[in-house]
Amino acid sequence: MTHDTDARAHRRIAQALAATVAGSSSEAGPHPYIRRYLARHAASGGVLDDAHLAPAFLPWECGAAVRGLLGLPVAGSPHTRALAAWATVEPFLGDADHHSRASSLHLALFAGERDPRHPTQAVPGSLVRPLWSDWELPANVVARTAATVRGLALVPVPGGRRLLAAGDAEGTVRLWDPVTGAAVGGPMTGHRDGVDALVALTAPGGPVLLASAGRDHTVRVWDPMTGAEVREFTGHGDWVNALTVLPGPDGFPLLASGDGEGTIRVQNPATGAEKAVIWSAHAAPVRALAAVTTARGRTLLVSAGHDGAVRLWDLSTDAPVRELRGGDARINVLAAFTGADGRALMAAGDGEGVLRLWDLDRSDVPTVLGVHEGRDSQEGHEAHTGQITALSGFEGADGQPLLAAGHATGAVRVWDPATATVRHARSGHQGAVTAMAVLTGSRNRQLLATAGDDQTLRLWDPTAFADAPEPHTRRRHRTRTLVAVTGTEGRPTAVLADRDGMVEVRDARSGAVTSRWGERVRVPVTAAAAVASGRRLLLVAASADRRVRFTVATTGQETAAPLALVAEPGATVTAAAAFAAADGSPRCALAVTDGTVHVCDPAGGTAYQYPSGHRAAVTGMTVFPGRGRRPRLVTAGRDGLVLVRDALTGSDAGNRMAGHKGAVNDVAVFQDDRARSLLATAGSDGTVRLWDASTGSEEGVITGHGGEVSGVVAFTSGRHLPLLATSGDDCFLRVWDPGTGECVLSVVCGAPVRITGVPNGLRPALLLSGPAGYLCFEIDTEAL
Secondary structure: OOHHHHHHHHHHHHHHHHHHHHOOOOOOOOOHHHHHHHHHHHHHOOOOOOOOOOOOOHHHOOOOOHHHHHOOOOOOOOOOHHHHHHHHHHHHHOOOOHHHHHHHHHHHHHHHOOOOOOOOOOOOOOOEEEEEEEEOOOOOEEEEOOOOEEEEEEEEOOOOOEEEEEEEOOOOEEEEOOOOOOEEEEEEOOOOOOEEEEEEEEOOOOOEEEEEEEOOOOEEEEEOOOOEEEEEEOOOOOOEEEEEEEEOHHHOEEEEEEEOOOEEEEEOOOOOOEOOOOEEOOOOOEEEEEEEEOOOOOEEEEEEEOOOOEEEEEOOOOEEEEEEOOOOOOEEEEEEEEOOOOOEEEEEEEOOOOEEEEEOOOOOOOEEEOOEEEEEOOOOEEEEOOOEEEEEEEEOOOOOEEEEEEEOOOOEEEEEOOOOEEEEOOOOOOOOEEEEEEEEOHHHOEEEEEEEOOOEEEEEOHHHOEOOOOOOOHHHHOOOEEEEOOOOOOOOEEEEEOOOOOEEEEEOOOOOEEEEEOOOOOOOEEEEEEEEEOOEEEEEEEEOOOEEEEEEOOOOOEOOOOEEOOOOOOOOEEEEEEEEOOOOOEEEEEEEOOOEEEEEEOOOOEEEEEEOOOOOOEEEEEEEEOHHHOEEEEEEEOOOEEEEEEOOOOOEEEEEEEOOOOOEEEEEEEEOOOOOEEEEEEEOOOEEEEEEOOOOOEEEEEEOOOOOEEEEEEEEOOOOOEEEEEEEOOOEEEEEEOOOOEEEEEEEOOOOOEEEEOOOOOOOEEEEEEOOEEEEEEEOOOOO
């Protein structure tokens, strides 16, 4: 059968299966064969598009990674809008149920729609109704990992493919298929602490081996095809965080490793032998190692450390050759690559965001590429782009050498060393880039593989990077969302405060911006609350300068002079909550890192304070009516405590709740079916705990998030039953029945997210904020 005949056959099968899906009305979903093979037939037949894999079918798809069939990173087209949206949520879904999959696709379609002439259609089975979005979902995620990956390496396997080896912070090494996003084989376990570096070793005529460097002071060698540990090196006296491969005798590779004591060891992974000379290379931890071959064919080992030095070593003499100096900042990463004329180039990225490039065949004086990003007007000094945390050299499409850099800000940049120009990725990781590797994708494209603190593996096409200046990174600071539940005309109003001092007022239902202000202040808002005062909506905002500003939220007009808090130098406000005094007038409680709570009167512009009772910063606050309807203030802190006190006087109510292992990030109050006031707390330990607010006794523990729980809010279902919504670093929003602890809905957000409020109205709506922007949607509580 010819290729064309084969493609036509797959096309006819895909068309027939798609027609069957379109005519099906079963709530059980399409036939298992269709769910498993439709995408593959469509891809093989050249009809992988929305017409053959409709949005209604995608939540049932279970046989192939659509993102891999589309080709990562996914570009999308008018014919693959739904498929591209599905590709953004697919890596996170796991074993989510059908309603969760349909709801996630529905939000992804809505977030990706930029043309108001094409309203997003509801996805059958979805339990959400999107209201408005300023949200960017990543289109290049290969996989979501269980822990942060700190080391990446490419492993060639039979058939010409290359797999991604990833070592994570929990000491596990896994193989991933960068095309399908699937884990290959079982995990390689043996390290008792995190893995910081990986390298592949290829011996002439022998199997490919994989070496990992661990914080448990060991270097381990693996057979990646079987997952078996081949050898363990235990000579290091401190954590090992740098590896590289060197040519050894008869072409067999040697393995160089650097540790936290500044020591470098060279071992033979085939025999276990160690070279006699152990170099005390640096006076501080060795952070990076690389091997470079000069134009004369001489192979050198290059080391870099926290002491800011870059040193070259000759393996044939076991002696240092020379030292390269360019600055005093610690060196994080090295990359050795070859120039257009065969010259040896060495790049180093440091902790101040400086990228230096040496031509080792010509000079010890580096070329500095792009030191600064701009000037901080508040502090009066230049602001760095963020320390460089990953670095790789590779060959561009025109054969010219290029240099890719990952930053602690999450940004990924590609430099042309010949012209000292930079191109930027349109988006980045939601957290630091932790590792990088270069691989060859389909059509022989050079792709960048990166890992990040957001626990994702991603693929980038450097040819798609923009030549224009880097996009404004304000989204990365949009992590505080302030919600007022009533507006001046009875409509729910959302007040959004960025950490650059800008405040935006939106209609919470439509997302329409009604006011934007803050240009005059330009001081980061650290915490705020919106309070109703008559027909006005007041914003009480605490800034990094320890001043509290009282403004009309809809106009930005100040109602009183800024109030300077009486607090210790360097202290900041970390949480705020609004409530009413005995006479109904508005009050606002502000928690300060010096261990105090300040109660402000927005009308009079005055404040008084009392001790918070916490030994660390307060991270969340809420208020509920206690005995005699007096307001009770609940505070949650990084010290793991949850405390209840009289909101007006600060007198201790006697409730001291301690159950979380780590910080408590947020707290919400709700009433159960017995009309008891219960507290729900979100912890860094990945749990949500329930407490009786009047007695402080623990009523239950909810688990299910795959990481830290960042926020929790309470609302009521259509049947008047309490529900909890939680957000987390696992990029999910989850809805729970607190009575049973059951998760009734999981929605993929594609980035770490925090719930910061529920605007009330005819239907409850959830407002999310995070590095990816803002997202607001309603939930069908009747169906829940």
